[in-house]
Each structure stands twice: as C-alpha cells, then as structure tokens.
Amino acid sequence: MNEETTPMSGRKQVNDIVIKFVGDSGDGIQLSGNIFADTLAHIGLDMATFPDFPAEVRAPRNTTFGVSGFQIHFSNKKVLTPGDEYDVLVCFNPASLKVNLKNVKQGGIIIVDSSNFTPRSLETAGYTSNPLEDNSLDNYIVLQIPASEMSISINSDLDKKSAERTKNMYILGVLYNMFGFELKPAINYINNKFKNTSQLINANLKSLEEGYKFSETLKNFPKFYLAKCELIPGKYRDIQGNVATAWGLMAAAEKAGLHLFIGSYPITPATEILVELSKHRELGVKTFQAEDEIAGITSAIGASFAGALAATTTSGPGLSLKVEAMGLAVMTELPIVIVDVQRAGPSTGMPTKSEQADLYMSMFGRNGEAPIPIIAASSSVDCFFAAFEAAKIALEHMTPVILLSDGYIGLGSSVFRIPKMADLPEIRPPFADPNVKYYPYERDDEWYVRKWAIPGTPGLQHRVGGLEKSDIYGEVTTDAKNHEKMVINREEKIKRIAHKWPLQRITGPEDADLLVVSWGGTKGQVEGAIQNLTTKGYRISHTHFRYINPLPLNTHEILKSGKKVIVCELNRGQFANILRMNYQDIEFHQYNKVQGQPFTVRELENAFTELLNS
Amino acid sequence: MKKSINNTIPKSDVPLTPKDFESDQIIRWCPGCGDHMIVNSLKKVFAEIGYKKENYVVVSGIGCSSRLPYYVNSYGFHGIHGRANAIASGVKIANPKLSIWVATGDGDSLAIGGNHFIHVVRRNLDMNIILFNNQIYGLTKGQYSPTSPLGAVTKTSPYGTIEHPFTTGELVLGAQGTFFARSLDILVDLTTNVLFEAASHDGTSVIEIFQNCVIFNDGAYNEITNKENRDDNVLIVEDGQPMIFGKNKDKGLVLNNFNLEVVTIGENGITEKDILVHDAKTPSPFIHLMLAKMHHPWVFGVIRKTPAPTYDDLMEEQISMVKAKSNIKCMDDLLNSGDTWEIKE
Numbered sequence: 001m002n003e004e005t006t007p008m009s010g011r012k013q014v015n016d017i018v019i020k021f022v023g024d025s026g027d028g029i030q031l032s033g034n035i036f037a038d039t040l041a042h043i044g045l046d047m048a049t050f051p052d053f054p055a056e057v058r059a060p061r062n063t064t065f066g067v068s069g070f071q072i073h074f075s076n077k078k079v080l081t082p083g084d085e086y087d088v089l090v091c092f093n094p095a096s097l098k099v100n101l102k103n104v105k106q107g108g109i110i111i112v113d114s115s116n117f118t119p120r121s122l123e124t125a126g127y128t129s130n131p132l133e134d135n136s137l138d139n140y141i142v143l144q145i146p147a148s149e150m151s152i153s154i155n156s157d158l159d160k161k162s163a164e165r166t167k168n169m170y171i172l173g174v175l176y177n178m179f180g181f182e183l184k185p186a187i188n189y190i191n192n193k194f195k196n197t198s199q200l201i202n203a204n205l206k207s208l209e210e211g212y213k214f215s216e217t218l219k220n221f222p223k224f225y226l227a228k229c230e231l232i233p234g235k236y237r238d239i240q241g242n243v244a245t246a247w248g249l250m251a252a253a254e255k256a257g258l259h260l261f262i263g264s265y266p267i268t269p270a271t272e273i274l275v276e277l278s279k280h281r282e283l284g285v286k287t288f289q290a291e292d293e294i295a296g297i298t299s300a301i302g303a304s305f306a307g308a309l310a311a312t313t314t315s316g317p318g319l320s321l322k323v324e325a326m327g328l329a330v331m332t333e334l335p336i337v338i339v340d341v342q343r344a345g346p347s348t349g350m351p352t353k354s355e356q357a358d359l360y361m362s363m364f365g366r367n368g369e370a371p372i373p374i375i376a377a378s379s380s381v382d383c384f385f386a387a388f389e390a391a392k393i394a395l396e397h398m399t400p401v402i403l404l405s406d407g408y409i410g411l412g413s414s415v416f417r418i419p420k421m422a423d424l425p426e427i428r429p430p431f432a433d434p435n436v437k438y439y440p441y442e443r444d445d446e447w448y449v450r451k452w453a454i455p456g457t458p459g460l461q462h463r464v465g466g467l468e469k470s471d472i473y474g475e476v477t478t479d480a481k482n483h484e485k486m487v488i489n490r491e492e493k494i495k496r497i498a499h500k501w502p503l504q505r506i507t508g509p510e511d512a513d514l515l516v517v518s519w520g521g522t523k524g525q526v527e528g529a530i531q532n533l534t535t536k537g538y539r540i541s542h543t544h545f546r547y548i549n550p551l552p553l554n555t556h557e558i559l560k561s562g563k564k565v566i567v568c569e570l571n572r573g574q575f576a577n578i579l580r581m582n583y584q585d586i587e588f589h590q591y592n593k594v595q596g597q598p599f600t601v602r603e604l605e606n607a608f609t610e611l612l613n614s
Numbered sequence: 615m616k617k618s619i620n621n622t623i624p625k626s627d628v629p630l631t632p633k634d635f636e637s638d639q640i641i642r643w644c645p646g647c648g649d650h651m652i653v654n655s656l657k658k659v660f661a662e663i664g665y666k667k668e669n670y671v672v673v674s675g676i677g678c679s680s681r682l683p684y685y686v687n688s689y690g691f692h693g694i695h696g697r698a699n700a701i702a703s704g705v706k707i708a709n710p711k712l713s714i715w716v717a718t719g720d721g722d723s724l725a726i727g728g729n730h731f732i733h734v735v736r737r738n739l740d741m742n743i744i745l746f747n748n749q750i751y752g753l754t755k756g757q758y759s760p761t762s763p764l765g766a767v768t769k770t771s772p773y774g775t776i777e778h779p780f781t782t783g784e785l786v787l788g789a790q791g792t793f794f795a796r797s798l799d800i801l802v803d804l805t806t807n808v809l810f811e812a813a814s815h816d817g818t819s820v821i822e823i824f825q826n827c828v829i830f831n832d833g834a835y836n837e838i839t840n841k842e843n844r845d846d847n848v849l850i851v852e853d854g855q856p857m858i859f860g861k862n863k864d865k866g867l868v869l870n871n872f873n874l875e876v877v878t879i880g881e882n883g884i885t886e887k888d889i890l891v892h893d894a895k896t897p898s899p900f901i902h903l904m905l906a907k908m909h910h911p912w913v914f915g916v917i918r919k920t921p922a923p924t925y926d927d928l929m930e931e932q933i934s935m936v937k938a939k940s941n942i943k944c945m946d947d948l949l950n951s952g953d954t955w956e957i958k959e
Binding site for chain 2: 038041042044229231232233234235236237238247250251254259261263280281282283284286288290291292294295298299300301302303304305306307308310324325327328332418419420421453455456457458459460461462463464465466467475476
C-alpha cells in the first residue's frame with residue numbers, strides 16, 4: 001500500500017490500492033465496482049479492473065462456488081495490472097470471505113456485511129466457527145458493518161427485499177470516507193442508473209450517505225489520502241478489452257473506407273465483442289450472428305470477397321471449428337481478422353478462466369502449409385491498437401490475421417487515453433485497377449501481395465477458391481512445380497510482413513543477468529515484477545512480444561543479449577518452443593502456469609530471483 | 615415475353631446473351647452429365663435477367679456441382695464442403711447490390727452443410743440456391759447421400775441404405791422457406807423458367823434440380839425421364855393454373871380429406887373445374903408441402919413463391935434508421951462519447 005504519513009487532515013497518504021468486492025452474484029458486486037471505478041475516473045486516477053464471475057448464471061446463495069467478484073487496482077501512477085493481493089476486501093457473505101481471504105495482504109482491511117454472517121450462511125460456506133469471533137482474522141483490520149440490517153431500517157418505506165438490496169451502497173459509503181472521496185460522482189451515477197424510479201434512487205442515496213456517516217462512528221477507522229495523479233495529460237475513458245477490440249476493428253474499417261462485417265457465434269469470453277459491435281449500426285457495422293462458428297468465419301470470408309473489412313470473433317473451441325475455413329482464407333488470399341479471446345482448454349475447459357494455450361493452434365493448426373500472421377494484444381487497452389493493426393495487416397497484405405487476446409485482458413478494463421483518428425496510420429488495401437487486365441494471383445515484387453478485385457467492378461470478373469491455382473493466372477491446376485511455387489509464394493508473403501513490424505524492444509540494461517521474455521496479456525504482471533526487482537538492485541531486462549508470426553527481424557539479436565533467458569507464459573511452454581525452433585543457439589528457461597489465473601507479480605519475482613541465484 | 619425484374623441490383627445498359635457469360639475454362643464434368651444442361655440454363659437466364667455482368671456472383675461448396683463457378687464468366691467463389699450458403703450469406707450482406715447464385719449438391723447442402731442450408735432459408739436472404747440432387751456422392755465416386763432412397767445400394771451401402779432420405783422441399787418449408795421450385799436437368803426450358811422466377815423472388819430461392827449422374831447413379835430418375843410414361847409421372851405446376859398432367863392432359867389433383875389425390879377428368883363426374891388451382895403465393899405451406907412430397911406424380915415448377923421481408927433489406931433499413939437517430943457519426947464521436955475525463959498539464 002506504500003504508506004507515507006502526511007499531515008493532510010490526519011489521513012495516511014497512499015499511492016496504490018487494490019480493492020476487491022466479493023459476494024453472491026445478486027449482491028450488486030459489479031454495480032458497486034462500477035460506481036467506484038467511475039468515481040476514480042472522475043478524480044483522474046489510473047486503474048485496472050477485473051470482474052470475476054462463476055460460470056453459472058445464478059449459483060445457489062451463500063455457496064463458495066457461487067462467489068462473484070470485482071477487483072479494482074487504482075493509483076496516482078501508471079497501473080499495470082488489476083493487482084495480485086488486496087489491500088481491502090469487501091465481503092457480502094461468509095462464502096466470499098472464505099474464497100478470497102488467502103489473497104488479502106497481511107495487515108489488510110476486511111470489510112464485512114456482518115448482518116450476513118448468520119449461522120446458516122456460515123454453515124453453507126463451510127465454516128465451523130464464525131471467523132468474526134474466533135480470532136482467525138487477528139492479522140487483519142476487520143470492519144464489521146451491519147449493512148443489510150441498517151439498509152432495511154433506514155429504508156422502512158420500501159419492502160424489505162428492495163431495502164436490503166441497497167446494502168452495497170451502504171458499504172460504498174464506508175469506502176468513500178476511507179479514501180476521502182466526495183460522494184458527488186456516486187450520487188450522479190445512481191441518479192443516472194435508476195433514472196425512472198425515484199424511490200430506488202432515494203433509497204440508494206440514503207444508504208450511501210448513512211454508510212458514510214456510520215464509518216465515522218467506528219473506532220480506529222483507517223483513513224487514506226491519494227496524492228495528485230501523474231498520468232500523461234489528455235482525454236481518458238475506461239474501456240474493457242473486448243470493447244477495445246470491437247472499436248479497434250471499427251476504427252480500421254473507417255480508416256480503410258470500408259464497411260465492417262462481423263460473422264460470429266457467441267462464446268465465452270469473446271461474446272462481448274459481438275455484443276458491442278451489434279450496437280453500432282449507426283456507423284454501418286454489419287453484425288451477423290451466425291448459426292455456428294463455421295458460418296461465422298465462412299460468412300466473413302464471403303464478405304471479404306465482396307470487399308468488406310471482415311472479422312470473426314471467438315475463443316478456443318470456436319477457433320478449432322474455424323480451422324478449415326482459415327485454410328480457405330489462406331488459399332484465396334483474402335483479408336479477414338480472426339479474434340481468439342483465449343480461455344483455459346482443452347475442449348470446453350474452463351470457459352471463464354484465462355490461458356495462453358491457443359498459440360500452437362494459431363501457428364500450426366491447419367492442413368497443408370498455411371502460414372498466418374499472429375498479433376497478440378498485451379493489455380485491455382492494447383486490444384484496440386492490436387485489432388486495428390491486425391486489420392491493417394490483413395487488408396494491406398491480403399491475408400487472414402489471427403489476433404490473440406485472452407479472457408483476462410478481454411474481460412478486464414483499464415484507463416484508455418483516447419486517440420484521435422487522424423493520428424492512427426492510414427490503411428491502403430491493394431485494390432485492383434479496373435483499367436488493367438486482372439490476374440487473380442499476380443503479385444507485387446516487394447510484398448508478394450495479390451490485388452483485391454471487388455464484385456460489382458466491371459471487367460474484373462474472376463474466380464477464387466480452395467483448389468490450388470496457377471501462379472499469376474489463377475486457373476485450377478495440380479501441376480507439381482506450380483504447387484510448390486504457390487506454397488513458397490504464400491510463405492514468402494507472410495515472412496515479408498516482418499519488415500512492417502517495429503523492431504523488438506528491450507527495457508532495462510542491455511547486458512542484464514536475466515532477460516525476461518513474455519507475450520500477449522501477461523505484460524502488466526511481468527513489468528510489475530521486473531520493476532520491483534530492479535528497485536531491489538537486480539540487473540534484469542524485459543522484452544515483450546506483440547508480433548508472434550512472423551517474429552520481428554531483430555528477435556535473435558535481442559534474445560542473445562541476456563546472460564540467461566526465461567520465457568514466461570500461461571501454458572506449458574508454447575512460445576518458448578517456437579523460439580527454440582527458430583533460435584537453437586539460445587537456452588530458454590521457462591516459467592509456466594496453467595491454473596486459469598493470470599500470473600501474480602510475486603510469483604514472477606520469486607521465479608526470476610530463483611533463476612538469478614541458481 | 616418475360617416480365618422484368620424490379621429490384622435495386624443495377625441493370626446492364628446493353629442487352630446480354632449467354633455468350634457474355636461464357637467462360638474460357640474447359641468443362642471437366644463427365645460427358646452426358648446433367649450438370650452441362652444446368653450451366654447452360656444458368657448462362658441463358660443471366661442474360662435474360664439482364665443485371666450488369668459484374669453484379670453476378672456464383673458461390674459453391676464442394677462436389678461435382680460446385681465446379682460450376684469456373685464455367686460461368688462472372689465473379690465466382692469455390693468454397694469448402696458444405697459452406698457455400700454461409701459464404702454466399704456474407705457476400706450478400708456485405709453488398710446487397712450483388713445477385714447471388716449458389717451451386718450446391720445434395721451432399722453439400724443437405725449433409726455436411728445442412729445447418730447453413732436451413733438457416734439461410736430461415737433468414738430469407740435474397741439469394742438463389744441451385745441444389746443439384748443426384749442422390750449420390752459423385753466426386754468421391756459413389757457413396758449414398760442424404761437423398762438416396764431407403765435401401766439404395768451404393769459403395770458405402772452394399773446391403774442397401776438403412777437411412778430415411780430427406781425431401782429437399784420439406785426441409786425448405788420446415789425452415790419457413792419462401793421460394794421452392796423443382797426442375798429436371800433434361801427439361802432445359804423449365805429450368806430456365808424456374809431460375810428466372812427465382813431471380814425475381816426477393817428472398818431465399820431454392821431450386822432443386824433432379825440431375826442424373828451417368829456414372830454412379832445412372833437412371834435414378836428413370837421413372838420420370840423415360841419417354842413412355844414420363845408425362846404420366848410429371849406434373850408441372852403454374853401459379854393460378856389447375857394442376858393437370860398426363861399424356862392426354864386428363865389427370866389432375868384434387869383435395870380429398872386433407873390429402874392430394876390424383877383423379878381423371880371425365881371419370882366419376884370430374885370436370886376440369888374440380889381440379890385444384892395452384893396457388894404458389896399463399897403463405898400457408900400445407901399444400902406446398904404435399905406437392906413437394908408427392909411421388910405419383912412428381913411435381914415440378916414453382917411450388918412456392920410467397921413474399922416475406924428479407925434479411926438483407928431489414929439490415930439496410932435498420933442501419934439507415936439507427937444512423938438517422940444517432941449523434942455518433944464517426945469513430946472520433948464514439949471514442950469521445952459517454953463517460954470521459956481530462957487530465958490537464
């Protein structure tokens with residue numbers, strides 16, 4: 001919590017806080033979290049949030065498997081991750097305390113709705129004695145707030161059930177006092193949220209204000225203060241990773257002057273991308289909720305043939321179903337973006353949990369020689385830029401592109417410095433000239449890209465398809481030499497994209513004792529661990545990969561710079577093996593985790609120091 | 615003289631002939647295959663419809679029939695097995711000003727692509743699906759298909775199939791199809807007619823063409839095609855006309871206890887007036903279903919052609935409606951909409 005004492009109204013100054021709200025899915029967890037995040041935004045603090053929900057829509061009450069959560073990490077400095085351990089845990093029932101206690105910092109604050117610690121709910125959660133009474137929480141600061149009871153008694157004009165529901169506001173009031181926040185942004189949020197029901201507005205506001213007042217009466221109530229923010233000046237908003245992906249695709253379509261077509265089938269945790277895009281008919285977005293994953297991608301290929309920027313969005317099991325069609329897009333050399341928001345597999349696996357284990361499938365999972373460029377987004381906000389870039393590469397190089405996101409960054413949110421469209425790079429698809437004789441597989445010498453002839457253009461009638469075609473002319477042929485040439489052409493086209501990637505960068509000393517390699521959604525945790533170790537005096541550097549296929553041109557040089565190299569990823573070593581395949585002279589150590597959870601900064605620090613000391 | 619088609623697809627300024635759609639590819643179908651006749655009908659009807667040449671798109675899946683795009687000079691997409699209807703859906707939604715023609719078979723659309731087939735029909739996207747039904751898998755050399763009759767002996771059913779076949783029309787109607795027609799490869803004029811009718815229909819048009827595979831399933835349609843009793847086994851329906859057939863034009867259909875029954879005009883006091891008049895436009899699918907399922911006689915022509923809103927029209931309407939109401943006109947507007955805040959220097 002980085003405490004420093006300050007004379008400021010008797011509050012302790014802090015720079016960095018992690019709060020987690022936990023309880024039953026019906027406890028208003030997500031709403032409390034959203035109101036709190038909204039206030040942080042208005043104050044101008046940086047933050048990252050992560051919702052944590054069970055796979056079941058409404059699990060039985062007070063059970064440990066039905067616990068849902070909302071985690072917020074906020075700071076006046078740059079926030080890299082939603083945080084490992086909590087400074088403050090807000091529990092609405094015993095089950096949520098039981099599940100989350102292990103991640104509360106030693107000496108951290110636990111706020112409980114003590115009205116819900118009844119013998120029955122304690123029993124359902126599996127407690128044999130009440131943790132609020134048995135001294136098991138002695139290492140923490142426990143604040144017992146009878147939020148449910150109080151909410152009912154102060155809102156006696158409402159029925160008991162509705163009154164009780166405002167308990168989350170009561171506790172929110174306590175938190176606002178704890179951090180010295182004004183209630184105004186929360187009041188505005190509530191007024192907006194319950195627009196049509198003044199009775200609910202009043203009850204929620206009353207609970208919020210009463211909770212704030214109640215906390216004043218608590219003995220030794222901890223109070224904090226956050227200094228002014230150090231973010232780069234600019235206009236900001238909060239954005240979820242999946243929404244950022246959707247907007248990145250839309251931005252690319254606008255930049256390229258094309259319609260956006262999305263062919264997708266709902267799948268956790270990628271659904272929000274389709275949901276978001278389906279809202280934007282005002283910008284001409286055509287979303288097609290296909291009958292299955294295969295129709296999702298094949299309709300996108302059709303739309304691409306017809307001249308749209310086309311994309312399909314999915315998660316692992318869906319990507320498996322799209323494999324054959326991905327080969328068709330490779331063969332027809334049509335631009336499409338395939339977004340895979342990875343989840344824990346194989347098969348159905350753990351749909352709401354995150355993993356990075358679709359890398360092999362993205363690289364190799366097709367019949368025949370079928371290379372596809374791969375870009376991996378490194379944070380919720382980066383989903384916007386990565387999606388834009390994936391679309392740009394697809395359109396300018398006439399190829400399918402796989403964009404790898406994951407459940408963790410896809411569902412998480414962070415603060416987004418709003419870009420101006422004018423500042424984003426231009427996108428120039430290689431449209432065929434109707435005044436020049438068109439050959440479907442004629443390529444330019446530099447990039448090996450064929451031209452895009454859009455149906456409806458006079459004189460450019462042609463046929464493409466999954467059968468092998470003759471070089472330049474595009475006739476169906478099984479000629480032996482031609483096939484080999486076409487395979488090599490397609491391979492060369494993808495290889496050359498490396499010249500478009502920025503060079504791979506390294507942060508930290510050039511002759512570090514340890515070079516840490518990461519890719520995709522783990523960037524924040526790895527950066528956090530390296531920052532901490534650097535402060536402790538370790539000579540450790542970091543290189544994070546966004547461009548997975550082809551690898552950036554200077555990859556070998558970068559990897560050779562570390563005395564020891566460790567690749568950390570949320571799988572059993574897929575990227576490490578791809579690097580081994582390419583750079584056999586380098587010894588790669590690995591740190592891997594497949595628990596459906598992101599890395600914690602602490603475990604990475606331990607892994608890195610262990611390797612450094614060995 | 616045929617009536618003309620009114621829709622938003624741009625028309626050619628010059629008259630077109632089948633030659634305009636002649637492809638320079640060597641046709642690789644077997645000699646005597648019914649597919650040759652179908653592609654000729656298609657080129658003829660493209661010229662008759664008269665859209666700009668560049669606005670035709672032919673999409674196919676996999677199978678003998680799916681080679682068709684190579685044999686028509688238009689924009690063409692030869693897809694993967696079963697997915698023609700999904701690919702074509704994407705083409706049409708992306709650009710509703712294109713005239714979409716899907717060439718597919720009984721394996722492609724009723725087995726591996728069955729799901730896409732029923733869903734495109736349900737959505738009523740404005741496109742034309744020509745389903746070549748030869749009751750066999752030809753390209754893989756003679757395995758039974760979902761339309762092979764129960765008991766058919768094929769390479770993969772040496773003791774006869776033990777599967778009940780699909781009736782294409784029944785699937786189309788079950789999926790709330792708005793257009794279903796049937797033709798026979800050798801009836802070139804009828805094929806051209808129903809293809810034109812399909813083009814003039816705003817919605818998904820399924821045209822099933824019984825097609826003879828000379829190599830692996832020769833004679834599958836003998837009952838309907840042999841000269842001696844063809845006329846007694848074939849009823850060609852026309853909207854608004856009594857359903858009369860037979861060598862002597864003396865047989866007809868009447869409705870008896872909710873079933874279609876064949877009667878002979880002049881027998882048992884039956885006159886032409888008693889014969890059921892075909893109504894292709896009625897939204898009710900029941901008589902259409904009975905016609906599609908009938909075997910004695912087999913029914914050809916446009917069995918159903920009933921108006922309903924199309925997916926592509928609704929999509930465009932929705933976009934214009936939402937655009938008109940929204941303050942968000944570009945991505946900069948969207949990026950700066952909702953809750954934002956500023957951090958100043």
